[in-house]
Amino acid sequence: MSSEPENTEPAPSPLVAALQREHPEWFSEVIVAFGETTFIVPREHIVAASTFLKAWPEGRFDLLADICGCDRGVEEEPRFEVNYHLFSTTKYHRIRLKVVLNEEDAHVASVTGVWRTANWHERETFDLFGVVFDGHPDLRRILLPDDWQGHALRKDFPLRGYEPYSLK
Amino acid sequence: MSSATIPPQFEIVDRPLDTQMTISMGPQHPSTHGVLRLELVLDGEMVVKATPDIGYLHTGMEKLFEYKKYQQGIVITDRMDYLNPLGNNLAYVMAGEKLLGLEIPERAQVIRVLFCELQRIGSHLVWLGTHALDIGAMTVFFYCFREREKILNLIEAASGGRLTPSYFRIGGLMMDLPAGFENRCKQFLDGFPGAVDEFHKLLSGNKIFQRRTQGIGYITAEDAIDWGLAGPCLRGSGVALDVRRANPYSGYEKYDFEIPTEPDGDVWSRYMVRMREMKESHKIATQALARLRPGPIKADAPKVVLPDRQAMKSHMDALIHHFLIVAEGFDVPEGEVYHPIEASKGELGVYIKSNGGPKPARVHFRAPSFVNLSALPMMSEGEMVADIVAIIGSLDIVLGEIDR
Numbered sequence A: 001m002s003s004e005p006e007n008t009e010p011a012p013s014p015l016v017a018a019l020q021r022e023h024p025e026w027f028s029e030v031i032v033a034f035g036e037t038t039f040i041v042p043r044e045h046i047v048a049a050s051t052f053l054k055a056w057p058e059g060r061f062d063l064l065a066d067i068c069g070c071d072r073g074v075e076e077e078p079r080f081e082v083n084y085h086l087f088s089t090t091k092y093h094r095i096r097l098k099v100v101l102n103e104e105d106a107h108v109a110s111v112t113g114v115w116r117t118a119n120w121h122e123r124e125t126f127d128l129f130g131v132v133f134d135g136h137p138d139l140r141r142i143l144l145p146d147d148w149q150g151h152a153l154r155k156d157f158p159l160r161g162y163e164p165y166s167l168k
Numbered sequence B: 001m002s003s004a005t006i007p008p009q010f011e012i013v014d015r016p017l018d019t020q021m022t023i024s025m026g027p028q029h030p031s032t033h034g035v036l037r038l039e040l041v042l043d044g045e046m047v048v049k050a051t052p053d054i055g056y057l058h059t060g061m062e063k064l065f066e067y068k069k070y071q072q073g074i075v076i077t078d079r080m081d082y083l084n085p086l087g088n089n090l091a092y093v094m095a096g097e098k099l100l101g102l103e104i105p106e107r108a109q110v111i112r113v114l115f116c117e118l119q120r121i122g123s124h125l126v127w128l129g130t131h132a133l134d135i136g137a138m139t140v141f142f143y144c145f146r147e148r149e150k151i152l153n154l155i156e157a158a159s160g161g162r163l164t165p166s167y168f169r170i171g172g173l174m175m176d177l178p179a180g181f182e183n184r185c186k187q188f189l190d191g192f193p194g195a196v197d198e199f200h201k202l203l204s205g206n207k208i209f210q211r212r213t214q215g216i217g218y219i220t221a222e223d224a225i226d227w228g229l230a231g232p233c234l235r236g237s238g239v240a241l242d243v244r245r246a247n248p249y250s251g252y253e254k255y256d257f258e259i260p261t262e263p264d265g266d267v268w269s270r271y272m273v274r275m276r277e278m279k280e281s282h283k284i285a286t287q288a289l290a291r292l293r294p295g296p297i298k299a300d301a302p303k304v305v306l307p308d309r310q311a312m313k314s315h316m317d318a319l320i321h322h323f324l325i326v327a328e329g330f331d332v333p334e335g336e337v338y339h340p341i342e343a344s345k346g347e348l349g350v351y352i353k354s355n356g357g358p359k360p361a362r363v364h365f366r367a368p369s370f371v372n373l374s375a376l377p378m379m380s381e382g383e384m385v386a387d388i389v390a391i392i393g394s395l396d397i398v399l400g401e402i403d404r
Helices: A012-022 A043-055 A118-129 B061-065 B070-078 B085-100 B106-135 B139-159 B181-204 B207-213 B221-226 B267-291 B309-314 B316-328 B368-374 B376-380 B385-395 B399-403
Strands: A029-033 A036-040 A063-071 A080-087 A094-101 A107-109 A132-134 B020-025 B037-043 B046-053 B335-343 B346-354 B362-366
Touching (some): A012 A036, A036 B335, A063 B362, A080 B346, B037 B385, B046 B385, B085 B106, B085 B335, B106 B181, B106 B207, B106 B267, B362 B368, B368 B376
Parallel strands (some): A107 A132
Antiparallel strands (some): A063 A080, B335 B346, B346 B362
């Protein structure tokens, strides 16, 4: 962002180059925009890539800041995105990992084994988007009631409804 | 006397030490700070298992953002962490500005920093008052709210709102400071260090308060990072991490301040970190006030920022821009950003994904309270049930941003 000095953003290119040299099969697809680096990681490699990034001596992305889902739209294929925002508490770098998922097979392996904070983030994404995190220890709804029908942040879920919840 | 029949689903345990009881604490419990429910499994007075149950205040705010134009979203952010609305405003508008690539003038940045620090003090004051109240010290509450009232008056003077100011706009500020604001602000800042000393006198030396907080709710630095804790909760475990230092924004790199840390990782440490943070915030606010120079408060982007009222009355193009921005909004380039700031409770991150057009495709808030609360079971298991109240207080949660 132009209101911030340029040096506050981590220089992405050496980081990206180093990661691609180490593991081209995980980090080949990269988007650099608005001073942020996004890696589109293949779904089956997300746990391996996370484990590697957490222990990687040059980056040490030891803090998982956030996981958020995203619905690209009903017509889109693949439809869902899961974004992992990583932060290094020693180098102050930030990167984003992105996994894209098809609607009929919205499954991705859980990263709770890598960062325990992923627990609630993954529950929230499951609750609001219906993305299933395989291997999650306690995958229940978190914000909406247990017997809620549907996933509220999907684009085909209506914003308003006129039925009281208790009549469903 | 006939004995009541016990329903078959209850398993009766005769040995007294093996008796475990499940109780539901909240959602109407006064010290769960809103509508948090905890499912506690107790063995005598000891907590064996604690399971937070949230969502009672879920209002679908993230869904609502997708149906509102960018500038309409600002008022929604006020209602998330209602103790730190200006921090929420800042995170949201800065994410929007990142997408638009706007350059914010110096005066607007300084005013933003000034108000964020005042708001941080205000948020910490509510925490201090209620935390002490939960533990049993009632007097502190009144002193805290006396100081907070002054801060709310300052915010009201500038923005017109006390709890929901919506003062920051994409591209700058809603309007400039009123006449005489600097003096009022200076008056408050001059008196504030004395007030903090007063709080210390009331609480820090109090033997009961110390015994209720020291060694309770312990979390190590490694665990704290693993659980994603941020802000005072993380610094209370000895990790000197602050987004204002790590990824500076709004010119925080130009201010002189310290990052207070305490090594112990218990409720007392988190208390001391926040107490010291109030002094640091006061330091930053004083510097910001000294840095205040006349100048523009809105970015030079006529397609995004509303024109001045005077210009609107005399210039045709300003009138057209005003009409278009209000009626149709402004187009934001395609892309996605995550912008973190240091809110009063920790790292507040806003993720905005835009597909172009005047409305965002997805807005997500990384609410610090949400993450901090997820570590509560880990901190509270093995503690006494009365200490749960102290631990919840030390996490400084706001259910408005947890449930969103």
